[in-house]
Amino acid sequence: MKAKFPLYYRPTSDEKIALFNNDNCYFVFDTNALLDMYRLGKDKSAKVLDLIDNYIDRIIVPFHVAEEYHSEMLNVITNQISSCSNVLRDRKDDDIISALCEQLGLKNYPTIKDKFVGIQRSALNKFYDEIKREHVFLTEQFNGWSLQERISDSLGAKVLEPLDDDTLKNIMDDGEHRYEACIPPGYKDKEKSDNKYGDLIIWNEILTFAGQKHCSIIFVSRDLKEDWILEKNGMKCGPRHELLEEFRKVSDGTFITCTLDKFIEYANEQQKVLKKDDLNEVSKILSSLSFYSLGSSGQFKNSFVDTAKGESPFNLNSPNCGYSFLAGDVFAQKESEPKKSD
Numbered sequence: 001m002k003a004k005f006p007l008y009y010r011p012t013s014d015e016k017i018a019l020f021n022n023d024n025c026y027f028v029f030d031t032n033a034l035l036d037m038y039r040l041g042k043d044k045s046a047k048v049l050d051l052i053d054n055y056i057d058r059i060i061v062p063f064h065v066a067e068e069y070h071s072e073m074l075n076v077i078t079n080q081i082s083s084c085s086n087v088l089r090d091r092k093d094d095d096i097i098s099a100l101c102e103q104l105g106l107k108n109y110p111t112i113k114d115k116f117v118g119i120q121r122s123a124l125n126k127f128y129d130e131i132k133r134e135h136v137f138l139t140e141q142f143n144g145w146s147l148q149e150r151i152s153d154s155l156g157a158k159v160l161e162p163l164d165d166d167t168l169k170n171i172m173d174d175g176e177h178r179y180e181a182c183i184p185p186g187y188k189d190k191e192k193s194d195n196k197y198g199d200l201i202i203w204n205e206i207l208t209f210a211g212q213k214h215c216s217i218i219f220v221s222r223d224l225k226e227d228w229i230l231e232k233n234g235m236k237c238g239p240r241h242e243l244l245e246e247f248r249k250v251s252d253g254t255f256i257t258c259t260l261d262k263f264i265e266y267a268n269e270q271q272k273v274l275k276k277d278d279l280n281e282v283s284k285i286l287s288s289l290s291f292y293s294l295g296s297s298g299q300f301k302n303s304f305v306d307t308a309k310g311e312s313p314f315n316l317n318s319p320n321c322g323y324s325f326l327a328g329d330v331f332a333q334k335e336s337e338p339k340k341s342d
Helices: 013-020 031-039 041-053 063-089 093-104 110-144 146-158 165-180 198-213 241-250 260-271 276-286
Strands: 025-029 216-220 229-232 235-239 255-258
Touching: 013 216, 013 255, 013 260, 025 198, 031 041, 031 063, 031 146, 031 260, 031 276, 041 110, 041 146, 041 260, 041 276, 063 110, 063 198, 093 110, 110 146, 165 198, 198 216, 198 241, 216 260, 235 241, 235 255, 241 255, 255 260, 260 276
Parallel strands: 025 216, 216 255
Antiparallel strands: 229 235
């Protein structure tokens, strides 16, 4: 049956690893994967780029990705600098801890309260020290651009040539029809006033390259919207079938997607560039519970925010109010369980 209905069969873990190690499989980096490098800090971003360099012969960057990356880079960095500054400026440890104690009803339990306050004060100090380090690193990037130069040195030669004007016009004309019919990718951007066809242009660059090379593609991206990824009952199930079908028309290879943290995890299994602690920290930073929402309004989100709901641990009316924070591990990357009603 698989031969007749291949779109319904997702690659197994072993098949993904084999694909990862296949010389005829190329890694295509999306804009967000490049911008996410700025989230990793000085040492870890350097190590991740060292890891990427080991696969440089099999990496490509669509021209439109490079264009978006350069367009958004300064905005991303300044948003994060502003967010860090706001968090440090508005620091109110006593108010936060007092509100938590009141919510937990610790007023009549002085011994427990004292222990709790000590744990939370230590956690807050650790948290704000991390924000200070991040602020220093980002300010250095704004003033010196060392990471920008490093990324350019590694990936500059891997950027594809731009599509010609006639091809771009045809893609955008086709995009109007595709978006109205909700054909992926990119239709979720149809209300954008700028770059509404960006995803579709990138997809066409991928198809063109795969058709020329007759290769497989691993698309490294954290774009998990429905116009890229199939979702069933709240679970992500890989690329949309429409995308897989289009890919099969130009190449007999395989098309899959993975996030940057998964790319790093798979690559490090082979190359051993990152130590276990560094790998865990990188995975935490790049996971769905992230420090920052890149490319957004710059609203700060820390490691114990339920980003799926957009809730802050400092919102004490939230049922998901920072349980890892209450436990004293401010960097615990665990999803909070909703509080059970009485």
